[in-house]
Amino acid sequence: xxxxxxxxxxxxxxxxxxxxxxxxxxxxxxxxxxxxxxxxxxxxxxxxxxxxxxxxxxxxxxxxxxxxxxxxxxxxxxxxxxxxxxxxxxxxxxxxxxxxxxxxxxxxxxxxx
Amino acid sequence: xxxxxxxxxxxxxxxxxxxxxxxxxxxxxxxxxxxxxxxxxxxxxxxxxxxxxxxxxxxxxxxxxxxxxxxxxxxxxxxxxxxxxxxxxxxxxxxxxxxxxxxxxxxxxxxxxxx
Numbered sequence: 001x002x003x004x005x006x007x008x009x010x011x012x013x014x015x016x017x018x019x020x021x022x023x024x025x026x027x028x029x030x031x032x033x034x035x036x037x038x039x040x041x042x043x044x045x046x047x048x049x050x051x052x053x054x055x056x057x058x059x060x061x062x063x064x065x066x067x068x069x070x071x072x073x074x075x076x077x078x079x080x081x082x083x084x085x086x087x088x089x090x091x092x093x094x095x096x097x098x099x100x101x102x103x104x105x106x107x108x109x110x111x112x113x
Numbered sequence: 114x115x116x117x118x119x120x121x122x123x124x125x126x127x128x129x130x131x132x133x134x135x136x137x138x139x140x141x142x143x144x145x146x147x148x149x150x151x152x153x154x155x156x157x158x159x160x161x162x163x164x165x166x167x168x169x170x171x172x173x174x175x176x177x178x179x180x181x182x183x184x185x186x187x188x189x190x191x192x193x194x195x196x197x198x199x200x201x202x203x204x205x206x207x208x209x210x211x212x213x214x215x216x217x218x219x220x221x222x223x224x225x226x227x228x
Contacts, residue, residue, distance in 0.1 A: 009153070031214070032214055032216075034216050036219075042221060043117075043204060043219040043220055044204070044206075044217075044219040045219070046216045046217070046218075049215075049216050051214070090155070090156065094214065099161060099163065099169060100146060100158055100161050100169070101216075102158070103148070103155050103156035103158075104155060105153070105154065105155035106155050106156075
């Protein structure tokens with residue numbers, strides 16, 4: 001069965017610094033991979049998705065993620081953090097035959113002025 | 114509707130009481146999912162409805178939990194004889210095409226507190 005690991009439950013960066021949030025899926029290649037963002041007291045919002053058309057995927061708010069099959073990774077990056085990026089981020093590979101998304105435990109991003 | 118609607122947004126209940134949580138998905142979305150979000154635990158899959166197929170109930174934590182979806186649209190998650198460990202945010206999502214290939218659209222959730 002598909003599984004996912006998000007390294008680091010909490011990441012803190014300074015405003016303007018690079019954001020790197022790590023995600024590794026299990027060895028079976030998922031057909032689709034997603035990143036979601038959750039702002040305080042809100043539901044989850046789709047940030048970007050990988051559907052095998054291109055390994056580098058661009059999402060909203062300047063975020064992007066690169067699918068690396070050899071590393072079973074789908075890390076999320078943003079070149080320059082903004083205060084408004086403070087939120088919790090979830091990586092979610094599709095479970096394949098399971099028919100649903102498998103969510104990681106999330107990484108809470110803090111941005112310092 | 115324009116988005117996934119969940120009600121109530123907050124629910125406080127006494128231990129042992131039954132609760133019903135409602136989800137109204139986006140019109141035309143054939144798939145509907147329930148997840149539970151507890152502090153520090155990420156999102157836990159509960160149940161998945163797809164069209165008229167039998168639901169995937171593999172994530173329901175106990176037989177106190179049940180869900181139904183009427184007419185392929187609105188869904189109700191019922192928790193009987195609530196326990197304190199049921200306290201969490203319950204999130205509903207819908208998707209099209211089936212299977213979540215396009216990603217989910219989530220509601221804002223119902224925060225359940227069992228006292």
